[in-house]
Amino acid sequence: MGRAPCCDKxxxxxxPWSLEEDATLKSYIQNHGTGGNWMALPRKAGLRxxxxxxxxxxxxxxxxxxKHGGxxxxxxxxxxxxxxxxxxxxxxxxxxxxxxxDNEVKNYWNTKLKKKKQLLTGNTSNATTKSDKMIYSHDHMSFVSKAEPHSFVTSASSQPQNLTDISFGLSSASFQGSLGNSDPVQLYCPGLMDVSEFGATSKNSSTSTLIVSLSQDSSSNISHSSSFALDKFVSLAGNGYVDDSGVLTGWGFGSSRPYGLDNSLIFPEKLDGGFGPTCYPNMGDFTFTDIKSQGVVLDPNVINQY
DNA sequence: AATGTCGTCAACCGCCAAGAA
DNA sequence: TTTCTTGGCGGTTGACGACAT
Structure with missing residues (x-):
């Protein structure tokens, strides 16, 4: 037996609501409040x-x-x-x-921002099919192209989890130089701009950190170039760590900024009962050495600007 | 001008958690 | 402690307008 409906349909x-219904509801709530009981409200207000x-x-x-409007x-x-x-x-x-x-934000994301994000991944046909995929596990990461869904393994669960939220076209990225602890890092991503998603750090704060964040300005058609403005680079620094359960947590820029220099830094909170949708599991052994081995090169000139 | 396609967004659905009974 | 009710939330749908063919 299913759940009883909240009302008799x-x-x-x-x-759609009529102007009269809107006026009735608005007037009632302004005069009486909601009374803490939405179920009883329509009857009291005279609304069907x-x-x-x-x-x-x-x-x-x-x-x-x-606030209405764009x-x-x-x-x-x-x-x-x-x-x-x-x-x-x-x-x-x-x-x-x-x-x-929330509804407005959700709609806005689904109609505008998600598309922007898809553009950055090089995918314009399907939200779940990514042009490039990044996969990683305890001890490696790599970029693969045009791939079917990949998975990674977390140290906490040891169960593969689909990487549904992390992908971008980094296959042509260049990356050179080296990092010290808490050095800001910028990843040069030709054709890609700004922010978004992916972070890694080490199990303790004495080793390297990395965040990759991307989005693409759909109006531009940027080819490989070395003259990007600074803010076109992904940037990062901070003090995140992976805790014993393998959950990446506690990230910040300095003492005051919860997010990255260009709003690119995002790290998930640990959620009770498991990983949240953007909780990136253990990347504790993910280091720049691993990245370099995959041909991702840090540009030292960019690092020096910080 | 008619038809098809796409984008937008208000509204609904169904699940879950919290609190009351 | 268990059951029920309600509020809150995210996902999805469908109406409608704009634009393309």
Whole structure:
């Protein structure tokens, strides 16, 4: 036996709200509040609507502090950063954007930002098919192209987990130089700009760290070039670590910035009961040596600018 | 002008967690 | 302690408008 419906679907109105319904709901809530009971509200307000529907209409549209209209570039950056950090936790992301609702942020991501992200991966046809994949395990990482889904193994679970959230076109990246502890790192990614997703660090703070973050400006058609502006490089530094259970945690830029120099740095929090969607498991043995062996080269000139 | 395709976004669905009974 | 109710959330759907053919 299934769950009982929250309301009788035959007796309530569904679909788009009319102006009259909006006015009724708004007026009722402004005069009486929600009363802490959305289920009872429509009856009290004289609406033939499900309580859930009323709640959604109020929270997503009628609330006086809702900000309607296009997203700013700053909001874009915040959404991208937080989404990379915590995945699809839209309510949490929306909470960082005054006047925006989780639904609005979610829609915006799905219609605009996700596409941008897909462009950066070189994929324009399918959200789940990535042009290039990065795979890693305890002791290696590599780039592979046009691949079917890969998996990696975490030290905590020893179970393969699909890499659904980490991929980008790094196959042509160049990377040279060396790193000291907590040196900022920039990864030169021809054709790729800004932020996004992937981080690695070591089990203790005495070894190298790496973050790769990418996105692509769809209006540009950048070919390999050495004249990128600084902010076109991925940059990183910080004090993240992988704890004993293999969860990457505790990342920051200096003492004040939770994210990267260009908002590119994102690290997942450890979630109770397992890895969150963007919780990158153990990369404790992932070092630059490994990266170099795969032909990824750090540009020392870029490092020196920090 | 008619039809098809795509993008957007409001609204709904169903699951889960918290708290009340 | 268990069961039930409700709120909250993320995923998905479907209506509608814009644009392309």
């Amino acid at each position: 035959d007796s309530v109105k569904r679909g 609507r499900c309580g859930k529907s009323c709640r959604l209409r109020w929270l997503n549209y009628l609330r006086p502090d809702i 997203f700013t570039e700053e909001e874009d950056n915040i959404i991208c950063t937080l989404h990379s950090q915590m995945g699809s936790r839209w309510s949490v992301i929306a909470a960082q954007l005054p006047g925006r609702t």
